[in-house]
Amino acid sequence: MVDSEVLSGQLKANDVDVVHESGKSDHNVVVVNTCGFIDKAKEESVNTILDQVDLKRQGKLDKVYVTGCLSERYRGDLEKEIPEVDAWFGTMELPLILKKFDADYKAELVGERMLSTPSHYAYMKIAEGCNRTCAFCAIPLMRGQHVSKPIEELVAEAERLVKMGVKEIMLIAQELTYYGLDLYKKRRLADLMNALADVKGIEWIRLHYAYPTKFPMEILEVMKNRSNICNYLDMPLQHIADPMLKAMKRQITRKEILDLVNAIRAEVPGICLRTTLITGFPGETLEDVEDVKAFLEEVRFDRVGVFTYSHEEGTSAYDLVDDIPAEEKERRAQEIMEVQQEISLEKNQEKVGKVFKVIVDKKESGRYLARTEFDSVEVDNEVIINTSKKLKPGDFVEVRITKAFDYDLEGELV
Template sequence: MKTKTLKKNKVNIITLGCSKNMVDSEVLSGQLLANDIAVVHENKKVDHNIVVVNTCGFIDKAKEESINTILDQVELKRKGKLEKVYVTGCLSQRYKDNLEDEIPEVDAFFGTMELPLMLKQLEADYKAELIGERLLATPKHYAYLKISEGCNRTCSFCAIPLMRGNHVSKSIEDVVREAEGLVRMGVKEVMLIAQELTYYGLDIYKKRMLPELLNRLADVKGLEWIRLHYAYPSKFPMEILPVMRERENICNYLDMPLQHAANNMLKAMKRQITCEEMEELVAAIRAEVPGICLRTTLITGFPGETQDDVEELKAFLEKMRFDRVGIFTYSHEENTSAYDLADDVPAEEKERRAQEIMEVQQEISYEKNQEKIGKVFKVLIDKKESGRYLGRTEFDSVEVDNEVVITGDKKLKTGEFYNVKITKAYDYDLEGEVI
């Protein structure tokens, strides 16, 4: 009688989209490991037999990348190189029925809140006691820390509430416990993320509790940098600013997507704020936290946008002189209120406008970087690449902002801080030497 040898499962998780998805993948990894199931992120060896694709459904380009990734994995399954393909994340949440019809080779689709169901499919038990424990997909010295899920805003262009639901805050105790666990793993920098950071606490504490949360996190021993991402400008909680100013380990950095500056566009986007109010807010933030780095994100090509609106946006950038700017072209998303409007700006024109706006910001970025020459900054070393060390100042977040290229022959340690004197500056990056 032949005995059947059972090969142990190994799960590869492929994460697409934003940092919030990355955290979800890391949590899934932690749960699988706790169930003695081998798990890897973005495995290049293809020595795994199961794949979980964590998808993004934010805009057209992201959806296309997600679909292509699923099809690539299905093809590997067809060739016998994989046994199972599972799909989760925002695309799966939003288009589950369509995807099941169009890609039946996928073994199961799961929504953004169906982790216990997915674990059951993978023959694992959901362990509630594992709050905050996860296998990091980032280098071990930094991590994203999600403080809430979902969003209560009704921005006309945004499909996130359709995929992530209403705003739900984690308790302060849970966030602090998670931060403490990350520090024990070697994390020195946490990037606080949420769909809407400044709404934190309103649902469970009946008031905005971000200032209290920041103070509690700043008390965590070993946490050297705390960085704030995705603040909403309308009803901005000014109480966080003294905390940012007074607590040394809270980075003087704020990521606050504004989306546009022309009032007719802001109104059509349902942003609940005017250009004049945004200017006042930026001035107030800079007055409260001198030297703060402000990052914003913009959208070009929204329905009805004219060249005059683009000129207003460019003038706003020149006046405000943000340190960092990212830009998206508008994506016409079904079931958003903007979907009822005519998507009347051609794709090529959206791209042209985005380029035109970024040329304005490129000049501002260059000028601001030139001002840093000769100054010394505390720099966190992220990696060594092509024989050079690459790091960041407190004014730069991972992947989206400037890098500091370290010159010289000194051996440096990844994940350590060094004082670096800036010797050269470019549009988006700096060069410097350790002193």
């Protein structure tokens, strides 16, 4: 999404009329920005390309260009399979795409973007690529090694986003906690957080994709001391059972994960911890799955997402036998999510009667949908507000929780 916003910003600056996912059929050129991470994403990307190629065949489009991870990874095969695409571009070939529009890459526009999200929040990519060698992950193949963006550049980007109306920024990278090691020879996520927290107009800063190994504990001090940094941490663990952590090359043990979670909670009481897990990695046993469930019962994460393992060529896990059928992977994922669903409901019930500051995202079917500081966009819980008062997206309001559901809350304005 961020890459598409940067491309759109560059096109616009070159006087090219551009729209993100246009509903109208008044465009003559389409750029499909693809994902090549796991099977479902690849399938969605290919289907989108085929839909656009079909429109071109019907004479409704002049050109179809494809960029992004799928194109980076499978360009040779795709060119043969879908010859109707006019040009394919990799993840780092933005200047080449612009040339197709007789446009120049404007270096002075670094950090300029045309937001595709509602204007009150934005994702901020602080680095590109990853130096880890997790067995299941194809990201380094498509995005290369970790490259941090300088702190000054990110502060300037945040200031520009505020001018566009942004109040909440979500920090993203393939690995957030590695930030700065390449540029400054030491981890500097804490310094970046402080610098961004100083930007006037940013009310919430949220951290996504923090890698647990060699976790920089100093970021918790900043989180605790700065009121506009959400007490929220998204830390993908991928598994809990030691045999799986070892096979996945996660460089951490079950005990170290437990110690880390306890240390984080001791440092920032009330922090919301989100994680993601993978089921069906080659060799995973039913005991391993039970271990994950027992760990969730013990640790009680606030938010959990579960993905089924996708066998990706070029990764070290590709040499292993993908020995668990798709239905069984799904069944295991479901089983884990059922445990989490109970935990989520219990945690939500504890919030009934309490008052929370929320940000309003949108109005839908006559009611407002908002989020607390413990909820990120799309992946987490929503707070449903029934009120006749007129609210706008981006408004911050106080809400008393009146009802709890598995994953959402309902409340009234205070």
